[in-house]
Amino acid sequence: METQINHEVLDYFSDHLEKFASQKKISLYLYSTGGDILAGWSIVNLIRQFCDEFEVIVPSKARSTATLITLGAERIVMTKQATLGPIDPSVTIPLKSQISDTLERAKFPISVEAVAGYLNLATAELNIKNEQLLTSILLKLSDLIHPLALGQIYRTRLQIQVLAEKLLKTHLDDENQIEKIISFLSSKSGSHDYTIYRKQAASELHMPIEESDDELDRIIKNIYNDFRIELELNSRYSPNIFLGDNEKKEYSFTRAALESISGGSHKFLSQGVLEKLQLPAKAEPLKEINDKKIFEGWKHEQ
Incomplete structure (x- = not known):
């Protein structure tokens, strides 16, 4: 039940940003495996309307469009486990x-x-x-x-390179460095699944990487562990496993979250009822699982 970065989050980002006082720096704590590249571009430009300095904190995965978002940041804080990836769409x-x-x-x-x-x-x-x-x-x-x-x-292909260049130029002046970053992330990495850890991002690509100290690292990991449990990031969705021996069971899955201290929590939820239905058959009776969705969309909590 993976979700991806989409334009629909922009209104919710605005709701949160408008509740902030004038900020010198805004930090985006980001976990995502990708999504729409223009949505990523818009998120960076929207956040930059509300601050002088933009920082991205990466606890684990910031791949594809999420990596594109990091290119617009003056500083990228990464844990040892954190990875970026190619931006080839x-x-x-x-x-x-x-x-x-x-x-x-x-x-x-x-x-x-x-x-x-x-x-x-x-x-x-x-x-x-x-x-x-x-x-x-x-x-x-x-x-x-x-x-x-x-x-x-x-x-x-042309669009992703243009967007990457524009984002990097918001905080970098070195044309050679910009070209090197774009070239590697868009083609020279060889595979869309290639993982870039913080040492390579800093030493080879010369991206503005900052290693988290022990205290900051602890805070970042605690937040990530909380989200990992709530969004069940390490669990594959299987209706059969979820139902187990039950014939019928209600579900409520949190599939994405956008939160801030002052703006509360926007969560993308899928809610409904799974039920085993018996189908007529000549041999053994067959069962299929019916998914009756009750709600799917964003809900806000203070």
Whole structure:
């Protein structure tokens, strides 16, 4: 039941930020495996309207769009366990060249850098220069991915690099350093699952990393442990396991949280009832699980 960073959180961020007095520095305690890149860009720019200095604290995972958010911070505080990751996005599209069919096609996430890697393999690694062969290679790709989707992939690749550059320039002046960070995070890391710990982020990428001292480290980890339990970050969702021997059971899952001391807590909840239904069958009776949702959305607590 993973959730991702989405534009819908911007209104809730505003609710919290407007309750702050004028702040010199705002710290964003961030755990996320990713989401919409433009939502991440908007979050950074929104927070910067309310402070002079922006800091991000990373207790564990700040991947993909969450890493993009850290690029807009003057300071990134990371624990020893904390990781950043590449910012190369994926585009979810049907793997067919026709998109006008009436039937819904299965959609798959396509890595923007994977498409670029396919073309680089032909031109750089295999050194293919024959125009006819290159045309054939591109046509082969368009047999699997619609040309309009390929255009979107190209635009997305350019967009993530432009956004990263703009965020870094809010606090960095060194063009070479900016280029090095963007190049590694968008393509040279080799895989979207590549993990970047604080030593590499500081020594190789020269990002503004600050190690937490023992006291701050203890506070960061205590907060993370509290969220880890509430959001069940280490538990896979399985209706069968949740029901166990019960035929029917109510559920309430907290799937995301946005909190501040002055603004209270916004939580994204899924609530409902799981029930085993017996299906008629010639052999052994079959059972399926019916999920009757009662509520799904954000709720606020003071």
